[in-house]
Ligand SMILES: Nc1ncnc2c1ncn2[C@@H]1O[C@H](COP(=O)(O)OP(=O)(O)O)[C@@H](O)[C@H]1O
């Protein structure tokens with residue numbers, strides 16, 4: 001008799017990237033790599049490629065909530081990540097829907113605001129709503145340099161600035177903050193700073209010289225959520241996720257005319 005296998009499940013609440021590099025598409029590939037069953041609640045549809053974002057269409061907030069409820073009323077989701085939430089109405093609806101989950105379900109909040117190609121991915125007035133309603137629910141919050149500047153009000157150019165921003169953003173109520181270094185200069189491009197209210201941890205990795213960095217932030221937060229769904233503690237989940245992103249960057253794919261996607265399934269690539 002064959003055993004029926006089971007996997008832990010995770011939920012991504014995020015936008016679609018038609019070019020397949022970031023958003024829901026990157027999240028589901030990342031979950032699959034980790035042998036975590038991926039479920040999704042789509043917030044918006046972007047017409048996007050490796051060069052830029054051409055158009056964004058929001059879903060009605062009720063449609064986003066219906067997806068979250070359909071998934072969570074049936075499937076025991078062991079971790080959630082949020083990505084592009086676009087506007088105030090969606091952020092409020094998502095924050096409320098996630099409050100209904102068991103307290104033990106960790107939520108990784110990637111406060112997506114600006115794309116790698118410079119496109120704004122959130123309405124101006126939505127940042128305050130994100131700060132007020134969703135960020136306090138985060139088990140781990142993962143701002144990049146620009147998002148950390150907006151959330152902390154600090155200019156970030158040095159490692160000390162990254163740490164100061166992490167400490168400042170922690171005051172907004174998440175249980176831990178990871179300020180990501182992708183937008184920094186030199187070696188700091190691959191350095192992230194973790195702060196959980198007691199411990200500052202500098203996470204270093206080798207810098208990968210590639211222009212194909214589309215979806216690194218989405219991939220990192222999805223990998224953190226996958227690792228949490230697998231039962232890892234938050235700092236271990238972050239360290240392992242960072243290691244995964246470094247490997248995926250080393251095997252990034254030259255697809256499209258701009259910034260291609262990272263190689264999510266790098267062990268399957270021969271050479
Ligand atoms: N060139 C690089 N080499 C190695 N790691 C990188 C590089 N660029 C970004 N990273 C890492 O990728 C992860 C995502 O960070 P970042 O690119 O800043 O996020 P976002 O995509 O949200 O802007 C972080 O762990 C960061 O350190």
Ligand SMILES: Cc1ncc(COP(=O)(O)O)c(N)n1
Nearest residue numbers: 015022023084215216217218
């Ligand atoms: C739908 C969608 N969500 C998120 C991002 C950010 O991507 P990155 O991971 O490069 O910061 C994006 N470009 N598109």
